[in-house]
Amino acid sequence: MDTFLLINLIAFIAVTAYGLFLFFKAVMTRIAYMKLGKETDFDLALKERMRDIGVIVFGQSKLMKDKKSGIIHVMMFYGFILVQFGAIDMFIKGLAPGNHLPFGMFYPGFTFFQEIVTFIILVAVVWAFYRRYIEKLVRLKRGFYAGLVLIFIGTLMLSVLFGNGMLQIWEGTAATWTEPVASSIAILFGWLSPSAAMVLFFISWWIHTVTILAFLVYIPQSKHAHLIAAPVNVFLSKRVPGKLKTLNFDFDEEADEEEISFGVGKVEDFDRQQMLDFYACVECGRCTSVCPAATTGKMLSPMDIMIKLRDHLNDKGAAITGKSPWVPTYAFANKGPNKFAHMGREEAAATMEQISMIGDVITEEELAGCTTCRNCEDACPVMNEHVGQIIDMRRYLVMTEGKMDPEAQRAVMNIERQGNPWGLSKKDRIKWRELDEEAYIPTVRELKKEKQEFEYLYWVSSMGAYDSRSQKIAIAFAKLMNKAGISFAILGNKEANSGDTARRIGNEFLFQEIAEKNIKEFEKNGVTKIVTIDPHAYNIFKNEYPDLGFKAEVIHHTQMLYDLVMDGKLKPTGRIEHRLTYHDSCYLGRYNGVYDPPREILKAIPGLELVEMVRTRDNGMCCGAGGGLMWTEETTGNRINVARTEQALEVKPTMISSACPFCLTMLSDGTKAKDVDQEIGTMDVAEILALSVFAEEAVKTA
Numbered sequence: 001m002d003t004f005l006l007i008n009l010i011a012f013i014a015v016t017a018y019g020l021f022l023f024f025k026a027v028m029t030r031i032a033y034m035k036l037g038k039e040t041d042f043d044l045a046l047k048e049r050m051r052d053i054g055v056i057v058f059g060q061s062k063l064m065k066d067k068k069s070g071i072i073h074v075m076m077f078y079g080f081i082l083v084q085f086g087a088i089d090m091f092i093k094g095l096a097p098g099n100h101l102p103f104g105m106f107y108p109g110f111t112f113f114q115e116i117v118t119f120i121i122l123v124a125v126v127w128a129f130y131r132r133y134i135e136k137l138v139r140l141k142r143g144f145y146a147g148l149v150l151i152f153i154g155t156l157m158l159s160v161l162f163g164n165g166m167l168q169i170w171e172g173t174a175a176t177w178t179e180p181v182a183s184s185i186a187i188l189f190g191w192l193s194p195s196a197a198m199v200l201f202f203i204s205w206w207i208h209t210v211t212i213l214a215f216l217v218y219i220p221q222s223k224h225a226h227l228i229a230a231p232v233n234v235f236l237s238k239r240v241p242g243k244l245k246t247l248n249f250d251f252d253e254e255a256d257e258e259e260i261s262f263g264v265g266k267v268e269d270f271d272r273q274q275m276l277d278f279y280a281c282v283e284c285g286r287c288t289s290v291c292p293a294a295t296t297g298k299m300l301s302p303m304d305i306m307i308k309l310r311d312h313l314n315d316k317g318a319a320i321t322g323k324s325p326w327v328p329t330y331a332f333a334n335k336g337p338n339k340f341a342h343m344g345r346e347e348a349a350a351t352m353e354q355i356s357m358i359g360d361v362i363t364e365e366e367l368a369g370c371t372t373c374r375n376c377e378d379a380c381p382v383m384n385e386h387v388g389q390i391i392d393m394r395r396y397l398v399m400t401e402g403k404m405d406p407e408a409q410r411a412v413m414n415i416e417r418q419g420n421p422w423g424l425s426k427k428d429r430i431k432w433r434e435l436d437e438e439a440y441i442p443t444v445r446e447l448k449k450e451k452q453e454f455e456y457l458y459w460v461s462s463m464g465a466y467d468s469r470s471q472k473i474a475i476a477f478a479k480l481m482n483k484a485g486i487s488f489a490i491l492g493n494k495e496a497n498s499g500d501t502a503r504r505i506g507n508e509f510l511f512q513e514i515a516e517k518n519i520k521e522f523e524k525n526g527v528t529k530i531v532t533i534d535p536h537a538y539n540i541f542k543n544e545y546p547d548l549g550f551k552a553e554v555i556h557h558t559q560m561l562y563d564l565v566m567d568g569k570l571k572p573t574g575r576i577e578h579r580l581t582y583h584d585s586c587y588l589g590r591y592n593g594v595y596d597p598p599r600e601i602l603k604a605i606p607g608l609e610l611v612e613m614v615r616t617r618d619n620g621m622c623c624g625a626g627g628g629l630m631w632t633e634e635t636t637g638n639r640i641n642v643a644r645t646e647q648a649l650e651v652k653p654t655m656i657s658s659a660c661p662f663c664l665t666m667l668s669d670g671t672k673a674k675d676v677d678q679e680i681g682t683m684d685v686a687e688i689l690a691l692s693v694f695a696e697e698a699v700k701t702a
Helices: 002-034 046-058 067-095 103-136 145-171 180-188 194-221 223-236 272-280 286-290 303-322 338-342 345-353 358-360 364-368 375-379 384-401 406-418 432-436 443-448 461-466 468-484 502-504 508-524 536-547 557-566 596-603 640-649 662-675 687-694 695-701
Strands: 456-459 527-530 553-557 578-583 608-611 656-657 683-686
Touching: 002 067, 002 194, 002 272, 002 303, 046 223, 067 103, 067 145, 067 194, 103 145, 145 194, 194 223, 223 272, 272 303, 272 384, 272 508, 286 303, 286 375, 286 443, 303 338, 303 384, 338 345, 345 375, 345 384, 358 364, 358 384, 364 384, 384 502, 406 502, 406 508, 432 468, 432 608, 443 662, 456 468, 461 468, 461 662, 468 557, 468 662, 468 683, 468 687, 502 508, 502 536, 502 640, 508 536, 508 557, 527 536, 527 557, 536 553, 553 557, 557 596, 557 687, 578 596, 596 687, 640 662, 656 662, 656 687, 662 683, 683 687, 687 695
Parallel strands: 456 527, 527 553, 578 608, 578 656, 656 683
Antiparallel strands: none
């Protein structure tokens, strides 16, 4: 027996050492690949990052957005952590029979707890198998590799239970309440001799040992790399959701034109944090299941973009470094990315040069479909940042290759020439205020002439200034500020475009040019506070202009109106008899967390019945206008704005409201497409509030 145990120990050490070697080799190979990327700017913000680890990693907050899958994952996540003590106990029993973890009088309680946890994990495995292969949840992949982890985990749990049952027979111990499952197995196989039970115990022990080491090696080579990458990814995630990187356009003028590029055209042009996203991806499909492009029949799938970029990085990383990502190498010789590692470096480089990341790996159609709504990022349990990567690739197409959708290009050219997407005259920008002579809407220049000051710069935006429907929102909000005694001014014809459309489409150069001009105008006029009806302008002024040197207090009009209503400066007295549903703007909600102010305003209006859509707040579906798509036509699948309108109609409203001129336009078009525009109105929160606040005055005038 001693000889057997010595051989068993030597074999265990050898197998474990080899397994750990393969694991660390696979991990270090991927780290080497990520080092090919650009260095990442990092703001420590340790307190906030540790809070994210606690809430998202250990609190599983993102996973619990899908309750069923979330519960399964919580069972596996915590169960797998807890049963590692049982695995250590199992190793001790096989290496030194008759011994176990030194928990003394608490050991019986430990074994009972371990059996309960093991059983819970088995339940989770069966449930997960059912969700994937029987229920066939659309967002989940099927096939052998998709379910391999369930085989690993199930084998680990069963081998422990069966091994402990055989150990009871071998050692001749009686059935005990502390190991109910193992005792049941021992009773079932009670006819076995102690020698036979010993053999079966060591078979189970080795199955458990080899499985746990095989699983360890498999983790970094599969979607389960998220077990390592996800906590790091959560820790490193952006402090400002959706904030885009500011490109530096300083370059060596003597450099070869072919060497100058902007954006991301090669996988190594991504920064290292973006590359970490690839390996953190769980392939759970949550991002794709909420993506407005994917769910309306477009080519874009955020999950597929992550997977394809990860695989491409493995290929190119192997070609550049000569390191094989799949181990043990002999088992995958000349397979997948390993074939690039086995080539000569020049041959591998030449082979990879023939593969274009944008075109061969990621198509232009996929990149064009993104509305930048960030629903994918909000749904992602590991905090992947899909939108920034898509915009970086758009930047390459637009600024390096000169490729852009003709309609988007027309809008961008109009913005560049006239400061608005329609190409209407700059001189007509101020004309909207003539629509209501009762409203007092001074320009900054007019107040200066009168030697008066203003508190807020009212940024009307191109929609508010030129779009006939949005002009009504601009007027309504101005009159409400008049009523509440808010001191404000507009730039009038000096107002341009915020630059959001140009930036999201991919023309970073034009954005920076626009932003610099706006900042000069703001600084010239001493602007310290900005209020706007446009969530896109709100977001870009608040979160992205600071990178260019301008900081101000930026608020959305619903935030101001909420404060004014709560403080009693605006009193909604007129009844509005409507059943109303509210649509969340992506740039107001998911980008900036503004969900409650518009709802509280609506709740304060007498007669209004507020009903929520199924997809609401942080899971609200995009209207389809973001990312510059307001100015292009959808040519594939169903229209996003119609799909969102259909969701609104499900709750049987008589009015649909929003707090964004882009959203309101898309929803109005949606009601027309569904032939319900005569029965169901679409209004901005400010317009509805104005109807109620000015109801008495309207009656007196009548």
